[in-house]
Structures are given as C-alpha cells and as structure tokens.
C-alpha cells in the first residue's frame with residue numbers, strides 16, 4: 249500500500265454505532281456495528297466495524313494517521329448536566345440511568361479510545377462536532393462543488409438543526425437550533441405516542457400518514473410549537489417529558505390529543521393515522537420554511553442534507569418538487585452512523601485542506617461500502633451445509649433464471665457484492681419480487697417479514713425508465729431510496745365501488761393496502777406514492793442487469809425490494825445469515841453471488857419451533 253493518509257471515523261455510544269475508513273480522500277469502507285453483533289441499532293463501541301474497515305483497507309491500526317470521533321463528549325455531557333439540573337429533581341431518574349455509562353465511556357472518550365485502540369498510538373485523535381459530522385457526511389461525498397447544507401436530527405451535543413455552506417474542501421455552519429427545540433424529537437414524540445419505537449419506528453409513522461387527514465395540524469402549531477417564518481421554532485416543554493423523564497410525552501400532551509399513548513402492537517385507530525398525517529404535514533412545513541431560509545441566506549442552487557430527519561423521504565420528495573433548490577443530495581447513512589464517515593471526511597478535507605474535485609458524480613459509491621463474500625467462500629459454506637444449489641458460470645443465464653422465478657411470483661433473497669452502508673437495502677442485501685403481482689405485498693409481509701403490513705414496499709426502477717412510471721424527470725436520480733414520488737396516472741387502475749369503500753374505511757389497514765391501485769400494486773401506497781430507488785449500471789452493476797433482464801422478460805422495469813431480514817433483525821451481512829433467514833422464512837429462492845438455492849429442493853424443512861426460535865432472537869422494532 250502507498251503511504252496514503254489513513255483516517256478512521258467512529259460514531260458510538262448513542263445509537264447506530266459505525267466505523268468508516270477514508271484513505272487519501274477515498275471512502276474505502278464503512279459499516280454499522282449492528283450488522284456484526286446482530287443487535288439492531290447497536291450503540292456500543294464499534295469494534296467489529298472497525299476491524300472490518302481496517303481489514304478491507306489492508307490498514308494496520310498502527311498505520312492510522314487519524315482517528316476521528318463524530319461528536320464532542322464534553323459538550324454533550326455539559327448539555328445533559330444542564331438539562332438535568334434545570335429539571336431537577338424530576339429529571340433525577342433519567343439522570344441516574346444515563347450517568348453510569350457517561351462516566352465510564354462517554355466522558356473519557358479520549359482515554360477510552362486510546363485504551364481500546366492501543367495499537368493506533370501514532371494516530372492523532374480528533375473530535376468533530378456532532379452536526380459538523382452530519383454536515384461533512386452530506387457535503388463532502390456529494391456531487392456538488394458548492395452547496396447549502398442542512399442537518400436536522402433529534403439532538404447531538406446542543407444542536408438539533410444547523411445550516412451552513414460547503415465550498416470546495418471547506419464547510420461552514422452559520423446557524424443552529426438548540427435542544428430541547430428539535431424537529432427530530434418532535435417527530436419522535438408522535439412516534440412514541442402512536443405506539444412505535446423511538447429512533448426506529450419513525451419510518452412506520454411516515455408510512456401511516458397517507459391513511460390519515462392532518463386534522464391535528466392546527467392543534468400542533470397552536471400548542472406544541474411556535475413556528476417562525478424562517479423555519480425556526482420553539483417547543484412548549486409543558487407538553488413533553490424527554491428532558492426530565494424516560495418517556496417522550498406527558499399527560500398534558502395526551503389530553504390534547506384525546507387519550508393515552510397507543511400500546512405497541514395494538515389496533516391502529518383513525519386517530520393514530522390522523523396524528524401521523526398531521527405531524528408529517530408539520531414536518532414538511534418546517535422543512536420547507538427552513539429550506540427557503542437557507543436558500544435565501546446562502547443563495548446556493550444545491551442543497552445537501554443529513555441527520556435522522558433527512559430519512560423522511562416524503563418530506564424530501566416535496567422539497568425537491570416544490571422547494572427552492574435545483575438539486576438535492578442526501579447522505580444515505582443520514583443518521584448517526586453516517587457521522588463516522590462525516591468525521592473522517594472532515595479531517596481529510598477541512599482540517600488537512602486536501603483539494604476536493606467534483607465531476608458531477610457523488611463519491612458514495614452507491615453506498616456499497618461493506619463486506620463482500622467471494623464465490624469460493626460461498627461454495628465452501630454451501631458444501632459445509634450440504635445445501636443443494638446450482639452454480640451459474642454465465643451471468644446472463646443466472647439473471648434469466650432469477651427473472652423467470654420473479655415473474656412466476658416467487659420471492660427471492662438477493663445477496664450480491666458489498667453490503668449497504670445506511671438503513672436501506674439497495675440491491676446488495678435485498679429480498680425482491682415482481683411489483684406487478686397483486687398478492688406480493690401481503691405475501692412478503694406475512695411470510696417473510698412477519699410484521700404489520702400497512703406499508704407497501706419500495707420499488708427499484710431502471711434509471712432510464714423512471715419517468716415512465718413515477719412523477720420524476722428522466723435525469724432525476726434516487727439511487728439511495730430517499731425520495732418519494734407519485735405513481736403516474738397512466739399506471740393507476742380504476743377502483744371498483746367495493747374497493748373504494750374498503751380504501752375509505754376498512755378497519756384493518758392490511759385490507760386497504762392490498763387493494764390493487766396500479767399496475768405495480770406491491771409498491772403503490774394508498775395515496776399512490778412510492779419510495780423510489782433508481783438503479784443504474786454504473787452504481788449497481790449486476791442488480792441493474794437483473795432488472796433489465798426482468799424488463800426484457802415482462803416489459804416491466806420495476807421490481808419490489810425490501811431489506812434482507814425479518815422484523816427486528818439487522819439486515820443480513822454474511823452468507824450464513826442470509827441462509828438462516830432464507831430457511832426460517834417462506835422465501836422461495838436464495839441467490840448468493842453466482843449460486844441459486846431453491847426452497848423446494850432443500851432436503852430438511854425448518855420446523856415451526858425452529859422458526860419460532862429464530863424469530864425470537866430479535867426484539868420487535
């Protein structure tokens with residue numbers, strides 16, 4: 249290896265710990281710890297992710313030049329201490345619970361890093377600001393030479409949202425919103441109130457919104473927040489409990505919205521759908537106002553986004569369609585995992601002042617930055633398992649076989665190349681099927697994911713055909729599945745009167761989502777929206793060629809994609825995990841690189857109790 253500068257970025261101890269390795273500005277590897285420990289959103293020290301990144305780059309710890317940590321532990325400690333003191337003694341309970349970990353790990357981060365990482369003694373330790381890390385993760389890998397930057401999350405140290413400017417190899421944050429006033433935490437409060445898990449169920453709340461009407465929007469704007477024209481806001485903390493307690497909301501909040509929080513897994517009522525629609529609307533309004541202000545202040549044409557709120561792809565879609573920016577790029581690992589990549593990039597460009605060239609393409613490499621497994625490794629594993637399989641030497645033959653199975657309605661586990669960095673499966677660790685199939689949605693939900701099924705799955709569409717199916721321009725990309733767009737009118741189907749009634753009032757949302765509303769029903773939400781991933785050959789290689797083959801076979805350039813896991817399980821990383829998931833679910837086939845396994849050829853079926861055991865490992869998310 250040449251004597252390049254090797255920078256390791258780390259994010260840890262909040263949620264979604266991760267590591268990233270940047271060598272001479274090139275993103276060599278990045279991965280979340282949860283994929284290795286199999287503990288979803290694992291917040292621990294990312295020892296496995298670090299080991300993987302260093303291994304991938306062929307870098308020994310002693311050869312590291314920098315280790316960059318994604319936030320400043322002392323500033324965060326200061327925020328916690330001040331918050332708890334301000335709310336004492338009511339805040340004592342959560343203070344006591346938070347403290348031990350703080351004292352052991354977080355406060356003495358420098359010492360912790362040095363101890364855990366004794367071999368990296370040559371490396372300089374750098375601590376970037378939490379939102380600086382988000383900002384760097386959004387701007388430096390983006391295709392833009394100059395762009396406005398907007399970061400929005402729950403909370404980092406003190407900031408909950410920041411905006412600024414990136415130019416060349418520098419970024420500058422100009423303004424910030426501060427804790428406890430936080431769009432991320434406001435959204436999470438409704439996530440909690442509607443019975444979903446904070447820091448992971450936000451996605452479900454967003455998926456629930458199309459069933460409701462934003463009837464509570466005015467109530468939220470009147471009582472919970474004071475929203476300014478520039479998108480900044482102040483939250484009335486009389487309604488929230490996250491400063492002093494262990495819950496998000498309090499009795500006053502519950503009274504305002506007509507009752508106690510929904511208990512997880514209980515029936516969803518119209519009220520919850522309306523609440524979801526309302527907070528989604530408020531989020532969009534805040535984001536639009538912020539974006540207009542940021543554009544006015546920075547005069548930039550392009551915008552980059554990061555922070556957990558940037559995963560709200562419905563709001564992103566609106567921002568792109570109606571917002572003041574010409575182009576938008578969003579960091580796919582927008583949550584705290586991406587902070588590891590941001591911190592490392594920040595050191596290379598901003599601190600070391602290395603030149604940054606842009607050529608119109610992003611540097612995220614399709615976010616395919618994780619481990620890959622060779623055909624030899626897979627062959628060996630399958631031999632050990634004595635698993636019946638077929639190996640294809642010829643790729644086009646393999647793809648024809650897979651496309652054929654999909655067209656027959658089969659559900660396929662698709663395991664190819666390097667694992668995705670970020671929460672979405674983008675065709676490397678995906679479960680895929682035919683989007684035209686009217687029962688695909690229900691089947692995938694019940695037989696594979698074992699989860700509530702009011703949300704449709706996401707479409708993957710050939711880039712060159714995106715504007716044939718969705719309300720997007722032909723040149724508009726969404727390679728990271730971070731934008732929502734409408735299914736075009738010409739693909740919608742007329743509803744029967746019975747279906748119309750079902751759509752309006754069926755108490756079980758599964759009946760509503762399963763009404764066929766378009767020629768690609770598996771990916772069409774009740775409001776005709778879809779979470780689009782555009783697939784191109786340069787980024788996605790074999791995955792692109794698979795969809796192309798499917799198109800040649802069926803005429804349809806759209807397939808349905810969901811992450812390769814069961815409910816509550818981190819996305820699979822290794823062939824072993826993929827195989828286990830394949831066996832424990834009703835997946836019809838598994839494709840591991842060049843190998844195809846078919847369920848009907850598997851000699852030993854998984855018993856019901858074995859399946860139960862497998863599923864029981866993972867907490868419901």
Ligand SMILES: [Fe+2]
Nearest residue numbers: 401403404584
């Ligand atoms: Fe964050």
